[in-house]
Structures are given as structure tokens and as C-alpha cells.
Amino acid sequence: MSADAGTPPAARPLRADALRNRRRVIEAATEAFARSGIAVPMDEIAESAGVGVGTLYRHFPTKEALFAAVVRHHLEVLVDEARRLQGADDPGSALFAFFGRMVEEASSKQDVVEALNQAGVDFKSASGDLKKEFSAAVAALVQRAREAAAIRADVEDQEVLSLLAGACMATAHLGTGAECRQRVVQVICDGLRSPTAATP
Amino acid sequence: MSADAGTPPAARPLRADALRNRRRVIEAATEAFARSGIAVPMDEIAESAGVGVGTLYRHFPTKEALFAAVVRHHLEVLVDEARRLQGADDPGSALFAFFGRMVEEASSKQDVVEALNQAGVDFKSASGDLKKEFSAAVAALVQRAREAAAIRADVEDQEVLSLLAGACMATAHLGTGAECRQRVVQVICDGLRSPTAATP
DNA sequence: CAGGATACGGAACCTCGGTTCCGGTTGTCA
DNA sequence: TGACAACCGGAACCGAGGTTCCGTATCCTG
Numbered sequence: 001m002s003a004d005a006g007t008p009p010a011a012r013p014l015r016a017d018a019l020r021n022r023r024r025v026i027e028a029a030t031e032a033f034a035r036s037g038i039a040v041p042m043d044e045i046a047e048s049a050g051v052g053v054g055t056l057y058r059h060f061p062t063k064e065a066l067f068a069a070v071v072r073h074h075l076e077v078l079v080d081e082a083r084r085l086q087g088a089d090d091p092g093s094a095l096f097a098f099f100g101r102m103v104e105e106a107s108s109k110q111d112v113v114e115a116l117n118q119a120g121v122d123f124k125s126a127s128g129d130l131k132k133e134f135s136a137a138v139a140a141l142v143q144r145a146r147e148a149a150a151i152r153a154d155v156e157d158q159e160v161l162s163l164l165a166g167a168c169m170a171t172a173h174l175g176t177g178a179e180c181r182q183r184v185v186q187v188i189c190d191g192l193r194s195p196t197a198a199t200p
Numbered sequence: 201m202s203a204d205a206g207t208p209p210a211a212r213p214l215r216a217d218a219l220r221n222r223r224r225v226i227e228a229a230t231e232a233f234a235r236s237g238i239a240v241p242m243d244e245i246a247e248s249a250g251v252g253v254g255t256l257y258r259h260f261p262t263k264e265a266l267f268a269a270v271v272r273h274h275l276e277v278l279v280d281e282a283r284r285l286q287g288a289d290d291p292g293s294a295l296f297a298f299f300g301r302m303v304e305e306a307s308s309k310q311d312v313v314e315a316l317n318q319a320g321v322d323f324k325s326a327s328g329d330l331k332k333e334f335s336a337a338v339a340a341l342v343q344r345a346r347e348a349a350a351i352r353a354d355v356e357d358q359e360v361l362s363l364l365a366g367a368c369m370a371t372a373h374l375g376t377g378a379e380c381r382q383r384v385v386q387v388i389c390d391g392l393r394s395p396t397a398a399t400p
Numbered sequence: 401c402a403g404g405a406t407a408c409g410g411a412a413c414c415t416c417g418g419t420t421c422c423g424g425t426t427g428t429c430a
Numbered sequence: 431t432g433a434c435a436a437c438c439g440g441a442a443c444c445g446a447g448g449t450t451c452c453g454t455a456t457c458c459t460g
Contacts, residue, residue: 015406015457041447043410052409053449063448117369152387159383166370166384169317170362183359184366187352191391215427215436241417243440252439253419263418 022059024049030070033111038067071115075130078102082137092150095141096189099164103185104178106168113172116165135161151192163188222259224249230270233311238267271315275330278302282337292350295341296389299364303385304378306368313372316365335361351392363388 014022028049032040042063046053060066081101088094106112139157146153151160167188171181214222228249232240242263246253260266281301288294306312339357346353351360367388371381 013458017456018407021407042449043447046410054409054451055407057449058407155383155387156380159380159387162370162380162384163387166366166368168366169369170366180356180359180362183355184362187355187359187363187391188388189391190395191387191389195390217427218437221438242419243417246440254421254439255437257419258437 018058021049021051021055024051025056025059025066026070029066030073033067033070034109037110037114038063067111067115071111072130074105074109074112075115075134078105079130079134079137082134082141086137086140086144090150091141091144091148092193095145095151095160095192096185098138098141099167099189100182100185102164103167103171103181106172107178107181110172113168116168138164152195155192160192163192218258221249221251221255225251225256225259225266226270229266230273233267233270234309237310237314238263267311271311272330274305274309274312275315275334278305279330279334279337282334282341286337286340286344290350291341291344291348292393295345295351295360295392296385298338298341299367299389300382300385302364303367303371303381306372307378307381310372313368316368338364352395355392360392363392 025045029045032045032048042053042056045066046056049056056066060069078101082098085094085098088097106116135157138161142151142157142160145151167184171184225245229245232245232248242253242256245266246256249256256266260269278301282298285294285298288297306316335357338361342351342357342360345351367384371384
């Protein structure tokens with residue numbers, strides 16, 4: 001795992017203790033945001049990281065910047081996953097696998113759900129490119145699935161994205177168990193299969 | 201439309217201007233919450249109602265109480281709709297019709313989405329009974345559809361509720377148009393149809 | 401090891417939004 | 431119409447949480 005996630009300019013040596021603290025902060029923030037979303041107070045993150053709030057702001061100019069950094073990392077993982085699946089044999093299974101993976105991921109990461117939902121975060125300037133990358137990666141999966149007639153032809157990329165987001169939000173908020181989550185995904189994926197080209 | 205929505209104790213005459221203001225407040229709050237969800241400031245509601253904040257608090261003890269009253273009204277409408285549909289000829293169409301209706305409703309009512317999502321509001325004590333009523337009404341629709349084999353047998357009531365909520369959240373937040381909304385609903389409804397008992 | 405730059409902690413500051421309070425106003429009733 | 435009670439407006443109050451500031455501690459270099 002790239003522990004330097006969130007060090008765009010680089011080039012600067014960065015003192016030893018500073019680097020240690022930065023890592024602690026990212027770790028604590030990742031945990032806190034995953035648990036309670038962006039609503040978690042900065043003080044709380046600082047405390048669980050074992051540093052003062054000042055240190056948080058020395059590494060990230062604003063709370064949203066910290067949030068964006070954390071979410072960006074999660075999204076990167078998902079984009080990687082999507083790209084890996086683009087090379088899969090069965091485009092249909094690939095898309096559906098991603099669907100399941102994503103929902104499972106979101107179920108334990110409140111921040112991802114909120115980011116998907118744009119709740120409160122700017123998330124456009126901060127990680128606009130990545131968001132675009134994410135959409136593009138999913139769109140590619142959809143495209144391949146559509147060409148293989150693995151999904152119905154009358155749904156746009158946008159709709160699949162919406163369904164993805166909806167599935168994440170629904171399963172993340174309503175107290176649903178793992179198997180419940182899977183069935184929800186199953187229903188949506190079945191719905192996505194072309195009615196004229198259902199599994200034989 | 202029952203304009204007195206939110207007058208549980210009643211029995212008190214309530215002065216003329218007070219009644220007028222109460223209606224204005226509810227109207228303004230309904231509009232404001234629908235537009236921006238519970239995040240809208242009380243001051244703003246007061247202003248657009250043409251009253252002072254004090255008046256808001258004279259009629260509703262707390263912001264959440266006001267929010268709950270507004271949401272309660274929306275839910276009542278939906279519960280009525282669900283009950284009406286319970287008597288429909290085709291249980292499958294009834295459920296799917298409700299699905300579409302609900303999503304359409306939520307698409308213009310941010311507050312309903314948030315209530316569904318439990319975002320911030322207590323919503324349990326305030327309108328707990330109604331929430332239960334709502335769930336029950338939907339469950340009844342699901343039950344009938346299941347008995348008529350109009351939907352697959354392997355989904356629980358809870359999952360349908362989740363799918364409903366997910367559809368609302370997805371379509372409400374991501375800037376999706378009306379036709380896009382319909383396709384999303386279509387996909388989910390198709391997914392809900394029993395794979396072994398699809399439309400002939 | 402000394403000197404200076406770099407970081408740190410966390411109290412103080414500021415803004416925002418819910419809630420309260422009270423002097424003034426308005427409806428109602430005799 | 432006069433008097434009282436019910437209401438009203440909106441300034442003031444308060445707590446929460448993001449952000450800033452500065453004296454102090456720590457790290458690195460010569």
C-alpha cells in the first residue's frame with residue numbers, strides 16, 4: 001500500500017517525526033471517516049492519532065482536504081479493481097463482480113458512501129480527476145458488458161452508476177446484513193441483464 | 201389536503217392569526233425541506249414564511265419536530281397510496297407502480313430521501329408509528345406480489361425496502377432526469393420479478 | 401554539541417445555527 | 431371600546447466544531 005498517499009508535491013525531505021505523524025493522521029482519519037463519515041470532529045481524529053489539531057492542519061489545509069485524501073485512496077483501489085476486471089473473460093460477470101465488490105466496500109466505509117452521495121464535500125476540485133477516472137472505469141466495464149449483450153441495451157452508463165450508488169447507499173444505511181446486501185446486489189444485477197438475453 | 205397536519209392535541213381554539221401563521225410555517229417548511237433537506241436553517245424558513253423564528257418555536261418545540269411533521273405528511277400520502285394499491289387486481293403491477301410513484305415523489309423531496317436515510321433526524325420517536333405503518337404498507341404490497349409469484353421468492357421485505365430507499369437516494373442525488381429515473385426503476389423492478397416467473 | 405529550522409500541542413478565536421426571552425402588538429370577549 | 435390573554439418579532443444566548451496562533455520541543459546539520 002502506498003503509504004505516501006496524499007503527497008502530491010513531494011520533493012521536500014519532511015522531517016522524521018513529521019512523516020510519522022502524517023501517517024498516524026491518515027490512519028486515524030481513515031478509520032474515523034469510515035466509521036462516522038465526514039461528520040466526525042477534527043479533534044477526535046487528532047486525539048485518536050495521538051497528535052494535536054494543529055498537526056492535522058499542518059499536513060492538510062482543511063478538513064475536506066483530509067477527507068478527500070482518504071476517499072481518494074479508497075477510490076484508487078476501486079478504480080484499480082475496475083481496470084483489472086476490464087480484462088476479464090466474461091464482461092457480464094466482470095461488471096457484476098465489481099458491483100458486489102463496491103457494495104461490500106461501501107458497507108464498511110461510510111465516507112465512500114457520502115462521497116458517492118456528494119454529502120457535504122466539495123469533492124470536485126479536490127479529486128475531480130479521480131472521480132472522472134472512476135466513472136470512466138465503470139463506464140468501460142458497462143461498455144464491454146453491453147457489447148457482449150450481457151446487460152440490457154436500454155440502460156445508459158449514468159443509470160448503472162446511479163444504481164451502483166443507490167445500492168451502496170441503501171445497504172450502507174439501512175441496517176442490512178451481509179447476505180441481505182448480496183441479495184440486493186443480485187436483484188439489481190438480474191435487472192441489468194438484458195431481458196432478451198437472460199442466462200439460458 | 202388536510203391543512204391541519206401537525207395538530208395532534210387540538211381541542212384548543214387557537215387564535216386566528218396564530219392559525220394563519222402556523223399554516224404559513226408549515227407551507228414554507230415543506231418547500232424548504234423539500235429543496236434542501238433538513239440542512240436548511242430555521243431563520244430561512246422563518247423568513248420565507250414571513251414570521252420570526254420565535255413563531256416557529258411556538259408551534260414546534262424543535263427543528264426536528266417541524267421536520268418530522270412535514271415528513272409525516274409526505275409519508276401519510278405514500279402510505280395511503282400503498283394501501284390503495286393493495287386492492288389492485290395485479291399485485292405485481294401494484295408493487296411496481298408504488299415503486300415508481302415513490303421514486304418520483306422522492307426526486308422532488310429531499311427531506312423524504314433524508315428521512316428514508318435517517319440522516320440526522322431522530323425520526324423514531326417523532327414519527328415512529330408512521331414509519332412502522334409505512335414499512336407495513338410496503339410489506340403488504342410485497343407479500344401480495346410474492347403470493348402471486350409476481351416477484352422472486354428469495355427476497356425479503358427488508359430487501360425490497362432497501363431497494364426502494366436506494367432507488368430514491370440514487371435518483372435524488374445524482375443529477376438524473378425523469379426518464380433516467382424511470383429506467384432505474386425499471387431495472388430494479390425487472391430484477392425483482394421472479395426469474396422463473398418472468399412475464400410471458 | 402550548538403544553532404537554527406521545522407514541528408508540535410492545544411488554547412483561543414470565530415462563525416454558524418438552534419433555542420430562549422421579553423417588551424411590544426393584536427385578537428377576542430364582555 | 432377597554433382590558434386581558436395569546437401571540438409576535440427578532441435580538442441575545444449558547445454550544446459545537448473548524449481554523450489559527452504562538453510559545454515550546456524536537457530534529458537535523460555543521
